[in-house]
Amino acid sequence: MTGVLVTGGTGRTGSALVELLRGSGVLVRVASRHPSATDPDAVRFDWADPATHPAALRGVDRVFLVPPVESVDPLPLVDPFLAEARRLGVRRVVLLGSAIVLPNAPSALEMAARVRAQPGWVVLRASGFMQNFLRPHPVGERIRRDGEIRTAAGAGRVGWIDARDIAAAAAALLADPGAAPGDQRDYLLTGPKALSYQDAAATITAHTGRPVRVVPIGVDEQAAHYRAAGASAEFAAAIAAVEDGIRAGREDRVSTAVLDLTGRPPRTFAEFVQEHATEWAEDDLPERGSAR
Numbered sequence: 001m002t003g004v005l006v007t008g009g010t011g012r013t014g015s016a017l018v019e020l021l022r023g024s025g026v027l028v029r030v031a032s033r034h035p036s037a038t039d040p041d042a043v044r045f046d047w048a049d050p051a052t053h054p055a056a057l058r059g060v061d062r063v064f065l066v067p068p069v070e071s072v073d074p075l076p077l078v079d080p081f082l083a084e085a086r087r088l089g090v091r092r093v094v095l096l097g098s099a100i101v102l103p104n105a106p107s108a109l110e111m112a113a114r115v116r117a118q119p120g121w122v123v124l125r126a127s128g129f130m131q132n133f134l135r136p137h138p139v140g141e142r143i144r145r146d147g148e149i150r151t152a153a154g155a156g157r158v159g160w161i162d163a164r165d166i167a168a169a170a171a172a173l174l175a176d177p178g179a180a181p182g183d184q185r186d187y188l189l190t191g192p193k194a195l196s197y198q199d200a201a202a203t204i205t206a207h208t209g210r211p212v213r214v215v216p217i218g219v220d221e222q223a224a225h226y227r228a229a230g231a232s233a234e235f236a237a238a239i240a241a242v243e244d245g246i247r248a249g250r251e252d253r254v255s256t257a258v259l260d261l262t263g264r265p266p267r268t269f270a271e272f273v274q275e276h277a278t279e280w281a282e283d284d285l286p287e288r289g290s291a292r
């Protein structure tokens, strides 16, 4: 099969990418720990089970790579996969990386460097996802449940991006196997405007009528929230510490990469909120539904 292996193919970004590629007539193999029985091109793939990797790669010439989620040390699992992809002559790997560098996670940077080192392979450094404001992300869960965002990020801004725009950028890089790789190996992907949590809360309130307030907390309390939501202690500490960097202004940046790659500007946060308005509506909550 000449086509694209989409790891994380059932996730927010991967599933949007699968739809875009299939819509363009590209053959897609959807990788999942629980492959769909009704999709002949679905394949079982588990980062924790290296025996599943060669079969997933066999016959494809392009790969969308979603590394192990919630890991501060992805390289030991991803490196043998990349070596196998090189051995099989995979022409293009597009790595879903992160603009935000997790503290104490050097192997994520090393992983991106190894992808960039291969001609034709590309790293997407994605900014914070707008989808974090939706369930099942802990931020989205709390907005829905309590009408609040708890953050240690202060008034720091992030160039929030809709995961569907990441998928569109990836599709532009993966759709055509014959496309010249070009010189650019690394794209910072952001939405059109950097927004603080206060800006985001005000936008949700404006478009849904649901009051959303921002509650300042410390990094340690944030880490405890992520642990309570099921993250490992190590990952919870790292993801909470990221808010220090946001507060210091390190994520306050936007790029034109989505427009450059797709020919279309990325979605605004207001558009995202309008599309998902019912997600936050108070009267959708079963326990409060009759109170209004």
Ligand SMILES: NC(=O)c1ccc[n+]([C@@H]2O[C@H](COP(=O)([O-])OP(=O)(O)OC[C@H]3O[C@@H](n4cnc5c(N)ncnc54)[C@H](OP(=O)(O)O)[C@@H]3O)[C@@H](O)[C@H]2O)c1
Pocket (backbone or CB within 6 Å): 007, 008, 009, 010, 011, 012, 013, 014, 031, 032, 033, 034, 045, 046, 047, 048, 066, 067, 068, 069, 070, 096, 097, 098, 099, 100, 126, 127, 128, 129, 132, 163
């Ligand atoms: N959220 C953000 O703000 C943000 C910002 C920048 C970068 N990122 C990166 O984006 C990635 C997540 O992307 P997403 O939000 O599109 O995904 P998602 O919706 O969280 O879905 C996770 C995907 O990973 C797959 N997966 C989970 N465990 C796996 C395993 N052990 N082996 C193989 N596949 C596994 C799942 O597939 P199955 O369950 O079907 O196996 C699913 O398709 C992460 O690597 C994260 O670092 C996130």
